[in-house]
Amino acid sequence: MSVTRPRLAVITLVASRFLLREDPPSKTSLRVLWIAVAVAIAATVATLAGAGSMAVPLSAVVASLVAVGMICVRVLMPAVAVAVFGMALGCAALTTVLAVTTGFERELTVRMTRMNGHVLVTKYGLSFTEYPELADKWRRDPRVVAASPFAYAMAAIVPVGDPEAAAEEDDAEGEGRRRGPKIVSVKGLDPQAAAPMRGLREIFESGELTALRPGDTRYIPGIALGYRLADRLGVAVGDRVSLVLPAELDGNRDVSRKPPRHATFEVLDRLDTGVTDLDNNLALVHLSAGQALFFAKARVTGVELELRDAGLAPAVAGELDEGLPPEFRATSWQQQSEPTLAGLRQVRVAVSVVIGLLEVVAASALVASLLLLIRRKQPAIAVLMAIGSDARLIFLVFEAIGGLAGLVGALVGVALGASYAGLIAAFRYPLQDDVYPIDHLPVALGAWDLLGPALAAVLICVLVSGPVAIVAAKVPVLRGLGRA
16 A cells, blocks of 8 residues: 555644644643652652662652553543553563563672583593693684683581580570581682683672682682671681581492581682572582592582683584593583573563564553544545545544554563663662572663563554544444534
C-alpha cells in the first residue's frame, strides 16, 4: 500500500489532531504535575546522595508516574491518555526487569570468571606436574591475558590463639561455637602468574596480592579470608589460623595410620568478591604453600586462562582439547556456569512474559479508546470522506493514531525504565546473603533491554489498531454528517 508524500502529511496532521486534547486542561492537574515533579527530583537527589531508606526511591518512582499521568491527561485526548500511560507503565516495568536480570547475568559471569578464568585446564588423575610448560606456552598466545596454575582443596580452618583466652571470650559472649572449625574452600595461587588477571586485585581489601606470601625461615605463609568467613571465625588481619586436611587427599590408599596434615597461616588480608558463597567459604594462599599442604608434591589441580575476549573461550577450549593428550580436559566458562546461566535465562524469559502482559493490557485499553474516539469523531470522519478522502486514508489515519500512541508510550516508558534502573543501581538494594549469591541487586542495561520493550509496544499497538481502523473506514458518511 503506497502512500504519497502529500497523503502522508494529511494522515499525520489528522492523526495528531485526533490524538491531542482539544479543550484546555484544568489548573488542578498543573498544580499536581509540579508537585509530582518536585517530589520526584528531590527523592532522586536524595537517592543519589546515599539515602538508606527504601521509601526514598519508591517516592521518586510514584511521583514520576503521577507526573507522567498528569502530562498525558493535559496533552492527549482523555480516552487515549489512559492507553498511552498504560503502555508507558508496561514498557517501564519491562525495561527495569530486563535491566535487573541482565545485571544478574553479567555480574555473576564477571565474578565467576574473575575467580576461575575463562578456560580451565584439568587432568584426570593426581599427576598434573606439566603445568609450568603448559602455562608458559599459552601465556605467549596473544589472546591470553594470564595463565595461572592453581591448587584446590577443601579443608577445616581453625583460629590459633590462647585457648584460655578464647574460652573466656566465648563464655562472655555466649558464642561458644563461633571460633570452632569451619569447612572452607582453599585455593593456592602463584601471585606472579595470577597478577595480570583483571579484577583479581579488586577482591583484596588491600588492593594487592601481598597476602599470598609463601612460607620461609622468617615468616609463616600468609592467607586471605573472605570477609564473612573472617567474621564468622572472629579473626582479624594479623591473627593466625590453622588449616587441617585429611590424609586421603594425597591419593595414597594406605592412610589408616596417617594423621591429618595441617599448617599454620597468618591472616594478611580479607576478600570481598561480592559473591556471598565465596565470601563465606573462600581462603586464598600461595601456590607453594597449597601444594605442600594439599599434595606434599609439586603438582596442581589445574591451570586457568584469562582471555582478552571472553567470547573466545569455547574456541580456545576446543584448541586445547585437540592439542593435549586424552587425559587432559579443557572447559570454557560457559560450560562451567551453564546451569546457573540457564536458570537465570529461564527466569528472565518467564518474568518478561508476565510483565510484558502489561503492554497487552494497555493495548486492549487502546482498542477501547480508539472505538470511543471513532464515536466522538464521526462528524470529522464524515467531513473528510465528503471532501474526497477514501476509506483507505481513514484506515491509515486510525492506524497512525494507534502507532503514535504506542510510540509515545514506548519512548516515555523506556525513559522511565532507564531512570528506575539508575535509581536501583544508585540505591544498591541489599539482598539476603543466605538466598542470593550476590549481596546487592545488580543492574545493567543492554541495547535490547531498551529496544525490545519499545519495539514490542509499537508493534502491539499497530496490530490492535488494525481492526479498529477498519471500523473507522466503514463509518457511513450520511450518519456522520447527521451528527455534525
